[in-house]
Amino acid sequence: MNPCRCGWYGDKEHPCECTPSEIKKYHQRISGPLLDRIDINVRISRVKYEELSSKSKAEPSAVIRKRVVAARAIQLKRLSPYHLFCNAQMNHALLQRFCILEPKAQSLLEQAFRNMHLSARSYDRIIKVARTIADLAGTENIEALHIAEAIQLRNDKDYEI
Ligand SMILES: [Zn+2]
Numbered sequence: 001m002n003p004c005r006c007g008w009y010g011d012k013e014h015p016c017e018c019t020p021s022e023i024k025k026y027h028q029r030i031s032g033p034l035l036d037r038i039d040i041n042v043r044i045s046r047v048k049y050e051e052l053s054s055k056s057k058a059e060p061s062a063v064i065r066k067r068v069v070a071a072r073a074i075q076l077k078r079l080s081p082y083h084l085f086c087n088a089q090m091n092h093a094l095l096q097r098f099c100i101l102e103p104k105a106q107s108l109l110e111q112a113f114r115n116m117h118l119s120a121r122s123y124d125r126i127i128k129v130a131r132t133i134a135d136l137a138g139t140e141n142i143e144a145l146h147i148a149e150a151i152q153l154r155n156d157k158d159y160e161i
Contacts, residue, residue: 004016042153079094079098095124
């Protein structure tokens with residue numbers, strides 16, 4: 001979705017014409033129950049022409065696909081006894097069983113929880129996403145860098161304005 005009604009909120013070069021309440025109203029157009037099903041939320045800024053036309057090599061999709069297939073296999077193996085197939089489906093009890101945080105990851109999450117005033121729901125969400133990032137890395141326990149990445153991808157209902 002666009003960041004606001006006029007589409008320029010957050011843009012570095014073009015001013016946004018919306019008032020804070022208009023921006024808030026725009027974001028409330030997405031229903032809570034729908035947003036609850038979305039675990040990852042990333043803000044993407046406008047792409048410049050020079051970036052589109054640059055010849056720098058990105059990682060090929062086939063390589064990324066391999067990593068994703070491997071991570072999905074790990075999740076299926078872990079969760080099939082519970083008739084589940086991916087991390088997003090874990091309830092709180094499974095989360096506690098399968099998402100072991102390294103001490104540094106635990107303290108980073110605690111710190112983020114306090115500083116960013118996260119809800120219990122976003123806490124579970126961050127851990128689930130971190131579990132997936134750790135699976136993509138082929139790591140058994142969740143490390144601080146996995147938590148750090150998951151925090152950046154968090155999905156909060158309240159848009160900070
Ligand atoms: Zn705007």
